[in-house]
Amino acid sequence: MKILVLGQGAREHAIIKSLIRTGTPAANIFAAPGNAGIAEDAQTFATLDPNSPTDVTAFAKEHGIDLVVIGPEAPLVTGVSDALRAEGIAVFGPSQKAAQLEGSKSFAKEVMAAADVPTGMARECRTIDEVASALDDLGAPYVVKADGLAAGKGVIVTDDREAALDHARKFIDMGILVEEFLDGQEVSLFFLSDGVSVQALTPAQDYKRAYDGDAGPNTGGMGAYSPLPWLPEGFVEEVERTVAMPTILEMARLGAPFVGLLYCGLIITKRGIRVIEFNARFGDPETQVVLRRLVTPLAELLHKAAIGQLQGAPVARFAKNVAITVVLASEGYPDSSAPNRPITGLTEAESNEHIEIAHAATRLEGDELMATGGRVLSVISMAETFHHAREHAYKAIEKIHLKGSHYRKDIAKKVADADNDGKPGNDSEGNN
Ligand code: AMP
Numbered sequence: 001m002k003i004l005v006l007g008q009g010a011r012e013h014a015i016i017k018s019l020i021r022t023g024t025p026a027a028n029i030f031a032a033p034g035n036a037g038i039a040e041d042a043q044t045f046a047t048l049d050p051n052s053p054t055d056v057t058a059f060a061k062e063h064g065i066d067l068v069v070i071g072p073e074a075p076l077v078t079g080v081s082d083a084l085r086a087e088g089i090a091v092f093g094p095s096q097k098a099a100q101l102e103g104s105k106s107f108a109k110e111v112m113a114a115a116d117v118p119t120g121m122a123r124e125c126r127t128i129d130e131v132a133s134a135l136d137d138l139g140a141p142y143v144v145k146a147d148g149l150a151a152g153k154g155v156i157v158t159d160d161r162e163a164a165l166d167h168a169r170k171f172i173d174m175g176i177l178v179e180e181f182l183d184g185q186e187v188s189l190f191f192l193s194d195g196v197s198v199q200a201l202t203p204a205q206d207y208k209r210a211y212d213g214d215a216g217p218n219t220g221g222m223g224a225y226s227p228l229p230w231l232p233e234g235f236v237e238e239v240e241r242t243v244a245m246p247t248i249l250e251m252a253r254l255g256a257p258f259v260g261l262l263y264c265g266l267i268i269t270k271r272g273i274r275v276i277e278f279n280a281r282f283g284d285p286e287t288q289v290v291l292r293r294l295v296t297p298l299a300e301l302l303h304k305a306a307i308g309q310l311q312g313a314p315v316a317r318f319a320k321n322v323a324i325t326v327v328l329a330s331e332g333y334p335d336s337s338a339p340n341r342p343i344t345g346l347t348e349a350e351s352n353e354h355i356e357i358a359h360a361a362t363r364l365e366g367d368e369l370m371a372t373g374g375r376v377l378s379v380i381s382m383a384e385t386f387h388h389a390r391e392h393a394y395k396a397i398e399k400i401h402l403k404g405s406h407y408r409k410d411i412a413k414k415v416a417d418a419d420n421d422g423k424p425g426n427d428s429e430g431n432n
Pocket residue numbers: 120143145155157179180181182183186208218265276277
């Protein structure tokens with residue numbers, strides 16, 4: 001099977017590494033536009049615009065692609081999936097209409113209301129006066145969300161009413177959602193969907209804030225770990241039953257079947273599980289740890305979902321070993337972007353068998369590897385315990401040199417501290 005992966009982040013690199021690890025020959029993997037790391041594992045086509053429905057379709061036909069896997073949200077928004085499907089090419093990624101589950105928070109709320117999916121109470125606002133009164137009605141801490149794609153910058157959670165209003169002013173043209181504050185542990189749980197059924201992958205936790213101790217601004221994600229040994233028994237099944245399946249069935253009822261990856265962003269509150277967001281794609285950096293542990297052929301899982309036969313697919317299995325990922329970000333991230341700078345030490349860092357490195361913002365200039373700003377790479381570490389996974393990850397990342405770069409030192413720290421009997425967090429192979 002020839003597979004084209006669209007995107008250029010560490011998520012796409014992790015998808016490609018997982019395809020290869022679970023049996024797809026590297027020679028059958030194409031990537032566009034890719035990055036310097038992806039180019040080492042697959043054939044990259046840097047000039048193919050992943051957001052152009054006509055260009056991607058023409059490329060897929062010309063190269064006899066059997067499956068297109070869409071990494072980021074942008075190609076979903078421009079209708080790349082729709083164009084491929086219209087040509088009979090299998091694609092793992094929802095239609096433009098179904099991707100609204102991520103692109104429009106008010107649409108997602110409507111779907112959840114119709115499907116009786118538990119989520120935070122929210123008020124849709126069109127004016128700043130409406131926002132002000134919603135803030136007063138729902139109370140502090142205030143949660144204000146832009147009702148559209150805002151590159152991870154659309155949400156603010158704050159006790160400062162003025163900051164909440166300022167945030168709303170910035171995004172008022174998109175529409176604003178003021179949501180009740182939900183308190184609890186966050187979980188990212190991915191489901192493969194073929195439009196009528198789902199299959200859960202393994203839960204992960206993301207570190208959204210820029211600095212240790214969850215300080216600083218929100219980012220795309222600074223690290224992740226999987227599995228989550230502290231989850232209650234039956235958690236995955238409950239989310240499948242109360243969130244994923246009802247959502248998929250409602251999307252089908254609306255005539256917008258969801259084929260692709262349903263990312264459920266969840267909070268476990270005292271009153272139960274609540275959805276804080278849906279995404280229509282694999283999460284970054286959670287994918288780096290989830291797929292690191294996958295042992296079932298990924299190509300078959302994605303292809304079966306894409307062609308509406310997920311129920312005939314094997315059950316996704318995950319290694320007992322735990323995985324963590326630490327994101328190396330360039331100077332100033334997420335507030336400002338750094339100039340391109342050389343990055344060295346990767347070969348040494350990767351020489352440890354526990355370590356894999358997924359590239360994000362990297363580019364070869366001549367023989368020199370350059371970091372091009374933002375999140376530069378994900379160091380992925382797998383071991384028997386979180387304690388060991390952390391040791392390997394941090395030893396590796398210290399070998400990498402990029403001027404001004406930063407990373408969080410507390411990824412999976414709490415769970416490693418709890419893991420003091422030296423056993424893995426999860427003692428059975430399964431989807432927990
Ligand atoms: P979102 O883009 O909707 O995932 O929001 C970004 C982050 O803001 C989430 O990962 C949470 O940490 C936080 N957040 C979003 N909604 C809420 C909420 N209702 N209550 C508390 N925190 C929230």
